[in-house]
Structures are given as structure tokens and as C-alpha cells.
Ligand SMILES: [Fe+2]
């Protein structure tokens with residue numbers, strides 16, 4: 001069991017490392033006691049019992065062309081990634097259901113539920129910020145189904161290794177986005193129109209969608225890291241050819257991230 005404990009510590013270290021660089025600053029309203037995505041889902045989700053974040057605005061901030069392009073790519077990648085995550089877990093749940101493994105099927109269904117929430121929110125974010133989806137959406141969807149289906153057919157450990165590799169890359173990706181968002185929120189161009197929103201001293205106020213977006217991405221990142229932990233706890237690193245499988249899946253995810261933002 002010593003090796004298991006080392007493996008678990010490895011995941012915890014990854015989580016700790018990723019958690020350190022989340023966006024934070026004196027001008028930001030922390031939503032740590034809330035679920036940020038409720039700003040986009042509470043109309044349909046109903047009462048959650050949790051403290052609720054501010055309502056999402058329908059508008060998008062005034063940004064420089066460079067920052068607008070940054071935000072566009074960020075949301076386009078997130079949408080493509082969440083679609084792929086949904087198809088991965090959907091395929092894995094279906095395979096384990098057919099293979100007569102209800103325990104693993106349930107785990108996959110539970111993680112799929114989280115991905116459904118992510119996708120519902122990111123679809124609204126695309127609309128709010130007037131971002132068109134990747135032109136390669138059918139490819140990302142099919143690639144997710146193929147990856148999920150093949151790894152599930154290889155067995156529970158391989159499916160969990162897939163989750164481990166995917167969620168590691170996505171956790172890093174969301175953490176990188178939090179760094180980019182910090183630069184956006186510290187840029188005067190990200191301020192709301194001074195004619196409509198100002199601070200008490202008359203300075204242009206930060207557009208409310210940006211700190212809320214940072215909180216949503218923080219929530220998503222933490223959700224993905226929960227999936228990573230789940231995968232490690234369920235023997236991801238016992239998969240045959242684990243290092244090779246992780247490298248291939250991780251390489252594929254990073255390639256998809258690089259392409260989806262541009263196309
Ligand atoms: Fe997700």
C-alpha cells in the first residue's frame with residue numbers, strides 16, 4: 001500500500017501546486033462561500049441552500065482588441081473542452097454500463113453531471129461575451145467519445161488514467177486562465193463604461209463579469225481537481241502502460257487547447 005499512498009500524495013501535490021496561483025487581489029470580491037456558477041444556473045437549478053453570488057450581467061466589458069482576443073480564445077477553448085469532457089464521461093458511463101460494472105458507471109455518471117454544469121455555464125458565457133464556438137466542434141465531440149470509449153474498453157484503470165491525464169491538463173489550463181484574467185482585471189480597459197458604472201470616487205468600476213468569471217473558473221478548476229483525485233483514488237496509476245497513456249492523452253489535450261482557441 002506504500003505505492004498507493006505515494007500516488008495519492010502525488011495528486012495532492014498537483015492540487016496544491018495548482019491551487020496556489022488562483023486569482024486574488026484587493027479589488028476583487030471573494031465568493032469563496034458561494035458557488036459562483038449559480039450566477040448562471042440558479043434560475044434552472046432552484047434553491048441550493050448556498051449563499052448566492054451576484055447575478056450575472058448580460059453585458060460584456062469594453063476591452064482592447066488584444067484583451068478581447070484573449071477573452072475570446074479563453075472562452076472558446078473552455079467551451080470545446082467542456083463538450084469533449086461531456087462526451088468522454090458519457091462514453092465511459094455507457095461502456096461500463098454495458099460491461100456490467102455499475103460501480104464504475106456510477107462514478108462516471110457523477111463526474112459527467114459536473115461536466116454538464118460546466119457546459120451549461122460556458123454556453124451562457126459564450127453568449128454573454130459574443131464569442132463564436134470553435135469551428136471544429138464536431139471533431140472535439142467525436143474525439144471525446146472515442147477517447148472515453150476506447151479507454152473504458154481497456155478497463156477501469158485505463159479509464160481512470162484517462163481522467164487523471166485529462167483533468168491534470170484541464171486543471172493547469174484553468175489555472176493559466178486565472179493568471180490571464182488577473183492581467184485583464186488589472187487593465188483600465190477592462191473597466192465598465194464610466195457613464196454607467198463608477199466607484200464612489202468617480203473612477204471607472206471594474207466590469208462585474210470579470211471577477212465573476214474568475215470565480216467561475218476557480219470553481220471549475222477545483223471541480224476538475226476533484227475528478228483528478230477521484231481517478232487516482234480509483235487506481236488510475238495502476239493502468240497498464242500508465243506513463244505512455246498519460247503522455248498520449250496529455251499531449252492530445254494540449255494540442256486540442258492550442259487549436260481550439262484559434263479555429
Ligand atoms: Fe469540466
Ligand SMILES: [Fe+2]
Nearest residue numbers: 167223224227
Ligand atoms: Fe472534469
